Amino acid sequence: MDADQRRRFGDYLEACKRSGDRGTLNERGDFTRDEMMEKAREYLGSV
Amino acid sequence: MLGTLDVRGVQQESSDAAALRGYLQPLVGEPFLQARFSYGDELTLHFGQPRKPQSRELVTLEEGSFIVAARGSAWYFKTANGPTIIMATNAGRPPVVNGFAQLTTEVVESSQLAQRGARIIAADAGMAPTGATAAGFTCALLLSDGSSLLILPETESALDAEQAALEVADWEIFMTPHDRYLRVGPGPKWSYLPSRAMG
Numbered sequence: 001m002d003a004d005q006r007r008r009f010g011d012y013l014e015a016c017k018r019s020g021d022r023g024t025l026n027e028r029g030d031f032t033r034d035e036m037m038e039k040a041r042e043y044l045g046s047v
Numbered sequence: 048m049l050g051t052l053d054v055r056g057v058q059q060e061s062s063d064a065a066a067l068r069g070y071l072q073p074l075v076g077e078p079f080l081q082a083r084f085s086y087g088d089e090l091t092l093h094f095g096q097p098r099k100p101q102s103r104e105l106v107t108l109e110e111g112s113f114i115v116a117a118r119g120s121a122w123y124f125k126t127a128n129g130p131t132i133i134m135a136t137n138a139g140r141p142p143v144v145n146g147f148a149q150l151t152t153e154v155v156e157s158s159q160l161a162q163r164g165a166r167i168i169a170a171d172a173g174m175a176p177t178g179a180t181a182a183g184f185t186c187a188l189l190l191s192d193g194s195s196l197l198i199l200p201e202t203e204s205a206l207d208a209e210q211a212a213l214e215v216a217d218w219e220i221f222m223t224p225h226d227r228y229l230r231v232g233p234g235p236k237w238s239y240l241p242s243r244a245m246g
Contacts, residue, residue: 002244003228007116007221010085012104017086030087046104 001044012043054225058239064173067184067237070229071170073113073222079161079190080111084152090117090135092160092188092196094167095223114221115188120232121180121199127161127192137201138180165192174235175200183217183232204234 001009013031016022016039022029023036031039052069061067077094085091093111100110121136133155141147169189175182183200200217217232221242228242 003219003230003240003242004221007085007091007114007219008100008102008105010087010089011083011100011108011110012102013086014084015105015108043102043104046102 001040005044009040009043013039054222054227056239057227057241060236060238062235062237064184067172067229067231068170070239071172071186071220073225074115074167074170074188074220077111077113077167079163079165079167079192081109081156081163082160083108083156085116087119088135088152089119090122091115098223112223114223115186115196115198116219116221117198118216118218119202120217121201123197123199124160125193125195126159127165127190127194128159133158133160136180161190161194162192165190165194167191172231181217181233183235184237186218186220186231200232202233204232204236 017029023031025032025035052066054070054073058066074094080093080095080097083091083093092115093109093113094115095112097109097111099106100108119137122134124133126133133150140149167188168191171187172184175185179199180201181203185200186196186198188196198218202215202217204214214233216230219231220229222228223242226241226243227239229237229239231237
């Protein structure tokens with residue numbers, strides 16, 4: 001990912017959490033490393 | 048010394064505060080659009096011309112042509128309306144008895160930090176003061192509605208190369224009109240780099 005993509009990936013992860021697609025890392029719905037990799041594949045597939 | 052900085056150029060790692068201050072100046076005059084939190088409760092402030100990301104997953108999220116990202120740093124925002132300072136640090140609740148109320152990111156986003164359209168009238172960078180949590184550069188913005196932002200680094204730079212490769216910047220500023228971004232810290236260093244991969 002370039003810097004623009006990395007910044008937007010942060011927005012994408014936050015949008016996922018807010019829409020209910022939450023991770024299992026903690027109570028806040030953050031994503032584990034494996035979940036993050038899956039999210040990265042989703043995100044890059046949508047760009 | 049008298050010279051120009053090319054905002055379309057690239058500057059690899061530097062520790063020069065005067066040039067860093069120079070690269071901040073394209074922000075001056077840009078109107079405030081919105082404040083939004085990204086993943087990890089990272090504050091981002093959007094300025095300039097509003098636009099929609101090309102990604103279909105993010106098409107509903109407006110973003111500005113200039114984006115200030117606080118990354119993992121502490122920040123202090125003096126709001127335009129009322130005598131309120133909104134602050135975020137990695138430390139716990141400050142040891143003050145009165146006058147501090149905990150907020151959620153949603154509350155901050157829905158409050159009016161600054162008036163939409165208020166323009167940046169000053170942008171400055173300097174070394175963090177002695178006694179700060181970490182060494183590095185601060186970022187200060189003053190808006191025409193009287194609101195202001197101060198970003199203070201909280202992360203020390205890594206000592207070994209492997210850790211350094213994983214470091215998160217203290218703060219970043221994306222300048223879409225020039226396809227560049229300013230990456231500052233951790234530690235007293237900064238770079239001005241392409242924000243998009245070429246090709």
